Amino acid sequence: MIAKVAIENLTYPADALFDYEVPAELEGALRPGCRVVVPFGGGNRRRQGMVMALAEHSELASLKRVQRLVDETPVLSEELLGLVGFCKRRWFCTYFDAIKAILPTGSRVRLREYAVPTGEPYSGDDTLARELIALAQSSGRLDLEKLRKERSEPIDSALAELLQAGALRRVSDVRRNASDMTRLAARLAVSHEEADAYVRDCRANAAKHEKVLDILKGCESVPVTELCYLSGVSKSVVDTLARRQIIELHTLELLRRPYREKTRGGDREPIRLSAGQHSVLEGLWALCAGGRPEAALLHGVTGSGKTEVYISLIDRVIAAGRNVIVLVPEIALTPQLTDRFYSRYGERVAVLHSALSVGERYDEWKRLKNGEASIAVGTRSAIFAPLDNVGLIVVDEEQEGSYKSENSPRYHARDVAKYRAVKNGALLLLASATPSVESYMSAKLGRYHLFTLSERYGGSTLPEVLIADMREDLAKGETSAIGETLAAELRFCLKRGEQAVLFLNRRGYNTFVGCRACGEVRTCPNCSIAMTYHSRNGLLMCHYCGHSEELSDVCPVCGSRGMRHLGTGTQRVEEQLAELFPTARVCRMDLDTTSYKSSHEKLLGAFRDGEYDILLGTQMVTKGLDMPNVTLVGVLSADAMLFVEDYRAAERTFMQLTQVVGRAGRAGKRGYAVIQTYCPDNRVIELARRQDYEGFFEEEILFRKNMIYPPYCDICHIMFTGADEGGVREAAKRFHTALADEFRRTQAANIILFAPAPPPIAKISQKYRQRILLKCRDDKKLRQTLDKMLCNFYNNRENRGVSIYVDINPNL
Ligand SMILES: Nc1ncnc2c1ncn2[C@@H]1O[C@H](COP(=O)(O)OP(=O)(O)OP(=O)(O)O)[C@@H](O)[C@H]1O
Numbered sequence: 001m002i003a004k005v006a007i008e009n010l011t012y013p014a015d016a017l018f019d020y021e022v023p024a025e026l027e028g029a030l031r032p033g034c035r036v037v038v039p040f041g042g043g044n045r046r047r048q049g050m051v052m053a054l055a056e057h058s059e060l061a062s063l064k065r066v067q068r069l070v071d072e073t074p075v076l077s078e079e080l081l082g083l084v085g086f087c088k089r090r091w092f093c094t095y096f097d098a099i100k101a102i103l104p105t106g107s108r109v110r111l112r113e114y115a116v117p118t119g120e121p122y123s124g125d126d127t128l129a130r131e132l133i134a135l136a137q138s139s140g141r142l143d144l145e146k147l148r149k150e151r152s153e154p155i156d157s158a159l160a161e162l163l164q165a166g167a168l169r170r171v172s173d174v175r176r177n178a179s180d181m182t183r184l185a186a187r188l189a190v191s192h193e194e195a196d197a198y199v200r201d202c203r204a205n206a207a208k209h210e211k212v213l214d215i216l217k218g219c220e221s222v223p224v225t226e227l228c229y230l231s232g233v234s235k236s237v238v239d240t241l242a243r244r245q246i247i248e249l250h251t252l253e254l255l256r257r258p259y260r261e262k263t264r265g266g267d268r269e270p271i272r273l274s275a276g277q278h279s280v281l282e283g284l285w286a287l288c289a290g291g292r293p294e295a296a297l298l299h300g301v302t303g304s305g306k307t308e309v310y311i312s313l314i315d316r317v318i319a320a321g322r323n324v325i326v327l328v329p330e331i332a333l334t335p336q337l338t339d340r341f342y343s344r345y346g347e348r349v350a351v352l353h354s355a356l357s358v359g360e361r362y363d364e365w366k367r368l369k370n371g372e373a374s375i376a377v378g379t380r381s382a383i384f385a386p387l388d389n390v391g392l393i394v395v396d397e398e399q400e401g402s403y404k405s406e407n408s409p410r411y412h413a414r415d416v417a418k419y420r421a422v423k424n425g426a427l428l429l430l431a432s433a434t435p436s437v438e439s440y441m442s443a444k445l446g447r448y449h450l451f452t453l454s455e456r457y458g459g460s461t462l463p464e465v466l467i468a469d470m471r472e473d474l475a476k477g478e479t480s481a482i483g484e485t486l487a488a489e490l491r492f493c494l495k496r497g498e499q500a501v502l503f504l505n506r507r508g509y510n511t512f513v514g515c516r517a518c519g520e521v522r523t524c525p526n527c528s529i530a531m532t533y534h535s536r537n538g539l540l541m542c543h544y545c546g547h548s549e550e551l552s553d554v555c556p557v558c559g560s561r562g563m564r565h566l567g568t569g570t571q572r573v574e575e576q577l578a579e580l581f582p583t584a585r586v587c588r589m590d591l592d593t594t595s596y597k598s599s600h601e602k603l604l605g606a607f608r609d610g611e612y613d614i615l616l617g618t619q620m621v622t623k624g625l626d627m628p629n630v631t632l633v634g635v636l637s638a639d640a641m642l643f644v645e646d647y648r649a650a651e652r653t654f655m656q657l658t659q660v661v662g663r664a665g666r667a668g669k670r671g672y673a674v675i676q677t678y679c680p681d682n683r684v685i686e687l688a689r690r691q692d693y694e695g696f697f698e699e700e701i702l703f704r705k706n707m708i709y710p711p712y713c714d715i716c717h718i719m720f721t722g723a724d725e726g727g728v729r730e731a732a733k734r735f736h737t738a739l740a741d742e743f744r745r746t747q748a749a750n751i752i753l754f755a756p757a758p759p760p761i762a763k764i765s766q767k768y769r770q771r772i773l774l775k776c777r778d779d780k781k782l783r784q785t786l787d788k789m790l791c792n793f794y795n796n797r798e799n800r801g802v803s804i805y806v807d808i809n810p811n812l
């Protein structure tokens with residue numbers, strides 16, 4: 001039997017499947033999806049591998065053998081193994097990059113390699129070998145990884161000599177990142193009658209033995225510590241019973257459960273779907289029940305009850321015995337949703353997101369894998385949930401940028417969801433009030449089934465939106481972040497005893513520091529971006545690399561004492577609010593205040609419970625919030641996102657405004673919104689005021705078509721980074737020339753190739769960056785070309801010190 005094995009820590013061009021012979025004693029136990037330890041490379045160093053497939057024969061004449069099996073049962077199903085290959089082909093990563101994305105950190109293993117003395121003497125004359133054997137004999141073993149790191153000279157040939165001579169033997173040790181938590185437990189090994197007979201015949205300590213057996217008669221299995229406690233016997237009695245095979249001891253796996261707040265689900269009114277919701281549900285169920293792969297887009301205005309519809313759909317899928325994956329864009333949104341899920345499905349829900357501890361995440365993953373849980377709810381990576389027989393995959397707020405991974409594999413969760421829907425015969429359901437232009441286009445072309453909810457649930461109406469022209473305030477000499485119109489609406493809202501949400505766009509609102517005399521802006525010495533001021537600690541900090549420095553008012557360029565912080569941060573708005581409304585209770589939510597694990601859950605809970613009047617926050621307050629008492633939404637500046645160098649600037653602005661405005665007036669009370677802007681005549685802002693998605697789409701799709709942007713093409717970034725600015729520039733140039741030649745040679749059509757240029761952030765953490773932009777079709781032919789070019793790049797010694805990666809349809 002031959003195992004086809006993917007091996008960890010290989011570079012992209014070296015990454016392939018390698019054939020290994022399966023030793024007879026592992027046959028049967030070793031299956032695809034199991035990890036193994038194999039010898040690899042010249043020195044036969046031990047590496048971790050993943051068995052991707054088994055085969056009868058190999059093309060190669062002599063094969064190395066699998067050295068050890070790590071997993072008794074496969075950690076990856078056949079479907080997920082297929083997904084590993086899919087990721088590699090689609091996003092130019094190695095097998096192990098994909099495997100690491102799919103497996104939770106806690107289940108990963110680390111391999112340590114040792115060599116131990118066998119007792120055989122070494123009689124050779126290699127000095128290093130002599131030294132090593134002496135070291136091994138005195139310390140019992142050699143830690144090879146440590147040695148390779150500490151020693152300046154290479155140890156491998158001396159090591160090989162010692163292994164050859166039989167003086168040393170290799171051993172490897174596999175360690176798990178998170179340990180399984182287990183307890184020793186006992187259960188009866190015989191029938192109740194046999195147990196009674198045993199007690200009758202027992203010569204010593206019969207009463208004690210009887211107590212233990214009585215408890216076990218009543219239960220399936222009891223942890224030993226509890227058994228001793230309940231029966232008042234010592235552990236030796238339990239051991240005796242086990243030795244006599246009256247009971248048996250086994251390990252009981254304990255699963256850590258993530259922190260759960262008390263469910264607020266109880267006081268919800270029972271769901272009775274409206275006629276519109278009901279017909280959408282029936283339509284979706286018809287797609288789902290067929291068991292064939294399908295894709296649907298549910299476009300429903302904010303507050304139309306999309307969530308309620310897909311929860312009803314989940315009921316049916318679960319009743320039919322199939323499993324479900326639900327993706328949400330941000331951790332901040334999961335508590336609200338998981339509350340709803342827990343109160344409905346209890347233990348059958350498992351939650352997967354990055355704010356869980358490694359152990360918690362691993363255990364939730366295991367509950368999915370062993371079938372205890374059948375609904376996975378989580379952020380992007382939850383799309384890799386280890387579920388079989390998936391009947392439904394929901395991607396909520398499908399337009400969100402957070403579904404795109406910024407690290408290898410640079411996947412989009414929507415594409416992985418499509419793959420899994422096809423393999424499982426599942427329905428992929430994309431839900432949003434503001435679908436991405438790409439998805440809406442697909443729905444219009446009939447590639448997705450389109451379902452629409454055009455009214456809010458329960459007769460609520462969409463909020464009335466006012467545009468506040470900030471130029472008027474400016475003309476009057478007002479420069480406050482909260483203009484007159486918004487201030488007036490806030491006053492009314494507070495008087496009504498209702499709540500308000502204020503949204504501050506992070507971008508453009510950073511409190512960066514600049515010189516009033518010469519215009520110099522303080523930038524990070526490692527990264528080419530402006531640093532931001534944090535009044536908490538009085539430091540200037542860089543969000544990319546974490547560099548911080550003291551704030552000084554002396555300008556390093558012109559020497560004047562003109563350095564000041566400019567722009568408005570949440571902290572400054574908070575100060576203004578305190579001046580305007582001294583008695584209002586303001587809750588601030590941004591990256592500063594919500595970096596702790598569950599603090600945003602607590603803040604949102606407190607806001608919902610009425611402990612605050614105003615919620616002030618950045619991006620994280622825009623989506624999904626469903627708070628009945630919120631009747632006013634204020635957008636402090638709508639303009640910040642309009643003028644970003646990104647073809648999606650208009651889409652982002654429209655969506656963000658529509659979403660945030662949609663937080664107001666969701667439970668019967670009239671809702672209002674104020675959008676502050678310096679360009680009130682801008683089309684996008686006007687469309688957002690009318691909350692006119694169709695109108696927006698019609699205009700945007702024309703722009704995309706004329707300018708050739710997605711969905712009329714795919715955007716491909718080829719990024720080059722390295723510490724040597726000139727080296728990076730030269731490497732990018734060489735790649736560009738070679739790529740242009742290759743396109744010419746293969747007569748590739750419909751490709752627009754741009755010359756290399758520094759991206760907007762030209763330097764991050766002391767690494768210079770260059771970027772080649774490509775407008776193309778992300779199809780098989782293009783992927784083959786790029787794959788070949790990447791391998792050539794790595795194999796060219798001139799490119800040493802420069803890293804390269806490809807990112808398809810990146811966020812920016
Ligand atoms: N059939 C129903 N019965 C009872 N309550 C409902 C029903 N449909 C919706 N609701 C309530 O209406 C509110 C809005 O619904 P939901 O959160 O599902 O909307 P949504 O379309 O997901 O909104 P958004 O896109 O703005 O996040 C919620 O409080 C929800 O509980």
Ligand SMILES: [Zn+2]
Pocket residue numbers: 515516517518519520555556557558559560562
């Ligand atoms: Zn200056």
Ligand SMILES: [Zn+2]
Pocket residue numbers: 524525526527542543544545546547765
């Ligand atoms: Zn930096």
